[in-house]
Amino acid sequence: MPQVRAERFIRLDPETAFAMSQTTGAFRLKWDPFISAQSFADGATAAGKGVRTRTVSRMGLRMVSEYVSYAPPRNVGMTMVAGPWFFENFGGGWRFTPDDGGTRAVWKYTFSCRPALLKPLAERIGGWLLGREIERRIDAFAKACEDPGLLAEFRANAG
Numbered sequence: 001m002p003q004v005r006a007e008r009f010i011r012l013d014p015e016t017a018f019a020m021s022q023t024t025g026a027f028r029l030k031w032d033p034f035i036s037a038q039s040f041a042d043g044a045t046a047a048g049k050g051v052r053t054r055t056v057s058r059m060g061l062r063m064v065s066e067y068v069s070y071a072p073p074r075n076v077g078m079t080m081v082a083g084p085w086f087f088e089n090f091g092g093g094w095r096f097t098p099d100d101g102g103t104r105a106v107w108k109y110t111f112s113c114r115p116a117l118l119k120p121l122a123e124r125i126g127g128w129l130l131g132r133e134i135e136r137r138i139d140a141f142a143k144a145c146e147d148p149g150l151l152a153e154f155r156a157n158a159g
Contacts, residue, residue, distance in 0.1 A: 003110045004131040006138040010103040014096040017103040018073035031144035088114040
C-alpha cells in the first residue's frame, strides 16, 4: 500500500505536542489547514481507542475514522470506517518522540484506491496529493506550536 510521511522537529515536550495535535473544535480549526469540521461520533466526548470521529476536509470530503491506537504522549493511529468512494483503505498515524529537548513528530498516511482498473494511476496521484497535504498539515502544526498566542490559548483551555 502506498504511504506518505512527513516529519518535523517541534520545540515542545512530547506531552504538549501530542495534546495539541489532538485538539478538536474551534481551536483545531486555528491550526489545521486540512479540516473544516471535526467532531466525535457516537456520543464520545474524548479521544481513545475505539472512539470514532467525523471529519470534513476543506475540499468537502467526509470521513468517519476510528482510533485503533491512542497512547499519549507517544502515538495515535486511526483507520477509515467510511469515507470517499475512491479510498479502498485509509489510515493515519502520528508519532511523537523526545528529541534534543523537543519532540520529533512523524505523521504517516497509508492508503489504497479503487476501482482496480484505475488503482495504479489513482494511487500515484493520491500519493502526490496526500504528500502535499500531509506536508502542509505538519508545517501548520509546527508553526502553531511556536505561536505564543495559540500556545497560551491551548494551555489556558487544557487545564
